[in-house]
Amino acid sequence: MNLDARIPDGPIQEKWDRRKFELKLVNPANKRKYKVLVVGSGLAGAAAAASMAELGYQVECFCYQDSPRRAHSIAAQGGINAAKNYRNDGDSVWRLFYDTVKGGDFRAREANVYRLAQCSVNIIDQAVAQGVPFARDYSGLLDNRSFGGAQVSRTFYARGQTGQQLLLGAYAALSRQIHAGQVKMFNRTEMLDLVVVDGHAKGIVVRDMVSGEVRAHAGDAVVLATGGYGNVFYLSTNAKGCNVTAAWRAHKRGAGFANPCYTQIHPTCIPVSGDHQSKLTLMSESLRNDGRVWVPKKPKDTRPPNQIPEDERDYYLERKYPSFGNLAPRDIASRAAKEACDKGLGIGETGLGVYLDFRDAIARLGKEAIKARYGNLFHMYSKITAEDPYSQPMRIYPAVHYTMGGLWVDYDLQSTIPGLFVAGEANFSDHGANRLGASALMQGLCDGYFVVPATIAGYLAGQKPGGVDGKHPAFRASIKEIEDRVKQLLSIQGGRTVDEFHKALGKIMWDKCGMARNEQGLNEALREIPALREEFWRDVKVLGDGMTLNQSLEKAGRVADFLEFGELLCRDALERRESCGGHFREEWQDDGEARRDDEHFAHVAVWEYQGDVKDAVRHQEELQFENVQLAVRSYK
Amino acid sequence: MKVTLHIWRQSQPSDRHAQSARDFQRDGRMVRYELDDVSPDMSFLEMLDVLNEHLIKKGEEPVAFDHDCREGICGACGVVINGVAHGPEKGTTTCQLHMRSFRDGAEIYVEPWRAKAFPVVRDLIVDRSAFDRVVQNGAYVSVNTGAPQDANATPVPKADADKAFDAATCIGCGACVAACKNASAMLFVGAKVSHFVHLPQGRVEREERARNLVTAMDEEGFGNCTNQYECEAVCPKEIPVRVIADMNREFLRAKVREE
Numbered sequence: 001m002n003l004d005a006r007i008p009d010g011p012i013q014e015k016w017d018r019r020k021f022e023l024k025l026v027n028p029a030n031k032r033k034y035k036v037l038v039v040g041s042g043l044a045g046a047a048a049a050a051s052m053a054e055l056g057y058q059v060e061c062f063c064y065q066d067s068p069r070r071a072h073s074i075a076a077q078g079g080i081n082a083a084k085n086y087r088n089d090g091d092s093v094w095r096l097f098y099d100t101v102k103g104g105d106f107r108a109r110e111a112n113v114y115r116l117a118q119c120s121v122n123i124i125d126q127a128v129a130q131g132v133p134f135a136r137d138y139s140g141l142l143d144n145r146s147f148g149g150a151q152v153s154r155t156f157y158a159r160g161q162t163g164q165q166l167l168l169g170a171y172a173a174l175s176r177q178i179h180a181g182q183v184k185m186f187n188r189t190e191m192l193d194l195v196v197v198d199g200h201a202k203g204i205v206v207r208d209m210v211s212g213e214v215r216a217h218a219g220d221a222v223v224l225a226t227g228g229y230g231n232v233f234y235l236s237t238n239a240k241g242c243n244v245t246a247a248w249r250a251h252k253r254g255a256g257f258a259n260p261c262y263t264q265i266h267p268t269c270i271p272v273s274g275d276h277q278s279k280l281t282l283m284s285e286s287l288r289n290d291g292r293v294w295v296p297k298k299p300k301d302t303r304p305p306n307q308i309p310e311d312e313r314d315y316y317l318e319r320k321y322p323s324f325g326n327l328a329p330r331d332i333a334s335r336a337a338k339e340a341c342d343k344g345l346g347i348g349e350t351g352l353g354v355y356l357d358f359r360d361a362i363a364r365l366g367k368e369a370i371k372a373r374y375g376n377l378f379h380m381y382s383k384i385t386a387e388d389p390y391s392q393p394m395r396i397y398p399a400v401h402y403t404m405g406g407l408w409v410d411y412d413l414q415s416t417i418p419g420l421f422v423a424g425e426a427n428f429s430d431h432g433a434n435r436l437g438a439s440a441l442m443q444g445l446c447d448g449y450f451v452v453p454a455t456i457a458g459y460l461a462g463q464k465p466g467g468v469d470g471k472h473p474a475f476r477a478s479i480k481e482i483e484d485r486v487k488q489l490l491s492i493q494g495g496r497t498v499d500e501f502h503k504a505l506g507k508i509m510w511d512k513c514g515m516a517r518n519e520q521g522l523n524e525a526l527r528e529i530p531a532l533r534e535e536f537w538r539d540v541k542v543l544g545d546g547m548t549l550n551q552s553l554e555k556a557g558r559v560a561d562f563l564e565f566g567e568l569l570c571r572d573a574l575e576r577r578e579s580c581g582g583h584f585r586e587e588w589q590d591d592g593e594a595r596r597d598d599e600h601f602a603h604v605a606v607w608e609y610q611g612d613v614k615d616a617v618r619h620q621e622e623l624q625f626e627n628v629q630l631a632v633r634s635y636k
Numbered sequence: 637m638k639v640t641l642h643i644w645r646q647s648q649p650s651d652r653h654a655q656s657a658r659d660f661q662r663d664g665r666m667v668r669y670e671l672d673d674v675s676p677d678m679s680f681l682e683m684l685d686v687l688n689e690h691l692i693k694k695g696e697e698p699v700a701f702d703h704d705c706r707e708g709i710c711g712a713c714g715v716v717i718n719g720v721a722h723g724p725e726k727g728t729t730t731c732q733l734h735m736r737s738f739r740d741g742a743e744i745y746v747e748p749w750r751a752k753a754f755p756v757v758r759d760l761i762v763d764r765s766a767f768d769r770v771v772q773n774g775a776y777v778s779v780n781t782g783a784p785q786d787a788n789a790t791p792v793p794k795a796d797a798d799k800a801f802d803a804a805t806c807i808g809c810g811a812c813v814a815a816c817k818n819a820s821a822m823l824f825v826g827a828k829v830s831h832f833v834h835l836p837q838g839r840v841e842r843e844e845r846a847r848n849l850v851t852a853m854d855e856e857g858f859g860n861c862t863n864q865y866e867c868e869a870v871c872p873k874e875i876p877v878r879v880i881a882d883m884n885r886e887f888l889r890a891k892v893r894e895e
């Protein structure tokens with residue numbers, strides 16, 4: 001497997017300019033001869049589809065939702081980072097670059113992260129030009145807030161709905177190109193296979209989720225912007241439909257999968273209320289600007305929180321990490337919450353929760369000011385819990401949120417399959433082992449607006465347009481495989497529902513490969529997952545037929561892929577014998593703090609599929625740190 | 637708690653060009669289900685999940701309904717509950733509605749959005765692509781990806797930015813259309829017009845946008861506004877009807893300047 005990242009030469013500040021100059025261009029008259037397939041319509045997908053269409057390429061874009069506007073980027077709440085330094089508080093491209101590399105526990109590729117920091121400023125300009133209504137102060141200029149892992153205020157926001165507003169901006173740009181006839185949009189269409197011809201990605205096979213038709217789409221290049229795989233844990237903050245299928249099928253066709261064990265557990269989510277729970281809801285990290293996290297000092301203290309006096313509360317983040325306090329990064333805040341609950345200090349009926357308290361901020365700033373900043377989040381919280389966060393602290397607990405791992409890509413965001421580009425959460429490149437708050441929106445839009453539209457030309461310039469059409473035998477073979485799989489799923493008619501299998505998988509993943517992992521648990525998971533998968537193919541019950549809208553069938557296909565992917569995730573977690581970022585191995589710690597092993601693990605682990613998950617081969621891309629000194633990551 | 641559900645089941649998609657209601661509804665009918673293991677902490681959609689698990693076990697096909705984020709922002713979900721779009725709670729999407737809003741033993745009627753422009757795909761799922769097509773006709777600023785001016789080069793008064801946001805918060809769920817006796821989409825379209833007209837970036841194309849969006853809305857078969865404000869009452873994001881006034885004013889302005 002060729003893992004040459006193709007990082008441009010020269011000083012890090014000049015690499016991106018250099019690459020843009022080195023890349024071959026496609027002349028404007030020829031661009032319309034090329035067709036690019038974009039799978040996913042979130043920030044990365046919609047931005048890439050719109051931007052490439054503006055450049056003149058023919059674009060086809062696919063999403064499983066009923067409209068591209070519903071992609072899960074829409075749910076991002078808190079904000080988007082950009083090194084604008086509008087606050088004059090010492091921010092710079094270099095500082096954002098440094099914070100992101102450090103925040104990722106030194107497991108990201110420097111050159112990619114530097115480019116991300118550089119492009120961050122353009123994203124804000126672009127979004128404002130599109131009419132994204134960011135928060136402004138009374139001078140009419142853009143407002144900022146702070147996020148975890150940073151000591152500057154560089155996060156731009158639109159109330160608690162920043163993802164929504166940015167996605168609607170990208171969706172608007174996409175809609176304009178659909179109107180212009182440059183993009184053909186396929187809603188309620190799910191990618192089920194990648195088609196590779198002579199080693200190059202030449203198309204996809206999809207299922208029309210309304211008619212059930214399985215069909216081929218050929219193109220000159222494919223861009224996957226299909227999001228993360230957090231739903232392998234069943235309960236997560238992801239939308240119900242989020243899945244790993246597109247990335248997994250690409251992996252099975254030869255794309256390397258990088259660092260699947262890097263999963264982010266977000267510290268502030270609403271705790272689970274019962275077995276019926278279908279998903280978890282995030283409470284934005286921005287709340288930690290004004291909310292203080294605490295637990296009672298006394299175990300099993302059942303007094304209502306407002307009756308627990310100040311000296312009997314442990315504001316543990318402020319105590320353990322005085323310089324970052326409540327804005328410690330996510331992985332650290334989550335582990336600290338788990339540690340408190342493991343000691344029996346957790347709150348609520350289950351003991352799996354901590355308080356996030358706004359009492360002091362409300363006293364200092366007034367209820368109205370807090371409402372203006374977080375009104376929609378407080379509203380959402382009270383809808384779900386029937387409690388009023390203005391008068392009593394929120395109860396929160398960590399939950400699966402984001403996945404830093406993903407398909408391996410080089411500097412140009414091209415996977416190990418030529419012609420297959422991967423953008424946004426679906427790739428692995430920028431966040432290392434832990435993503436900082438407000439960096440996902442930045443990365444999705446950077447990849448979509450600025451990187452892929454530039455780098456894809458370098459690939460296309462070497463390809464003859466329309467070289468392969470949908471009648472190629474590779475497409476026919478893939479369609480047959482997909483149709484057979486649909487028939488198989490419908491013919492089992494066993495005794496357990498798809499959700500029952502998904503929940504069982506989620507329990508294994510959360511218990512044995514969740515916030516803390518150890519060798520014994522991972523080995524157990526590696527026995528249990530294949531057994532569950534075998535049971536699934538013997539005993540799953542999917543009703544109805546394949547030629548109509550059939551939501552159970554859609555879910556069954558996705559869960560079948562999660563049952564394979566979960567095994568790879570656990571294998572990766574087992575092989576990474578160190579703790580870093582969101583990957584915490586109990587064997588490697590210093591009193592609860594992650595202990596990295598730079599000597600043996602300062603690399604990206606990239607898995608190559610070999611016919612079965614258990615046979616996948618682990619390769620390494622060594623990470624070179626030339627601009628940032630590897631150091632123990634301290635927020636104390 | 638126990639509930640009795642009456643749910644619209646329809647396996648054949650509505651014919652968009654049907655001449656009669658009967659043809660539009662195809663094999664659709666209300667079907668009664670009893671459910672006795674409901675927790676007040678469940679969301680409405682989790683209650684439907686439980687029903688579906690029971691149905692699958694019994695060998696009956698589950699009820700199809702649209703949903704995705706389940707936190708009230710993607711706009712995918714939405715059903716009419718006891719005659720009210722998104723159910724009894726104000727400012728709440730169906731996925732954020734919890735069973736504690738119903739009493740034990742409640743009888744609950746669940747139907748899809750009913751509008752000619754939203755044909756039923758299956759059971760509670762409707763086709764809202766008409767909204768996308770309206771947006772494609774001009775609900776954007778015609779700017780390409782590139783190097784626009786610095787984001788702070790044009791200050792925007794906070795009051796204007798806030799007004800733009802109040803309209804831009806629309807999630808495109810379609811409840812406004814479902815609640816309107818005329819199946820009008822004016823709250824949705826008005827929100828688009830209002831969002832852009834309150835920002836300097838959006839004002840350049842204001843006339844063209846108002847004309848094109850109104851024309852597209854009419855062509856999709858949405859009805860007219862007769863000022864009953866049912867749309868505002870059910871809107872989960874509480875978008876005010878003043879956006880309709882914004883749209884009417886902008887449309888009129890465009891017409892006058894056209895003459």
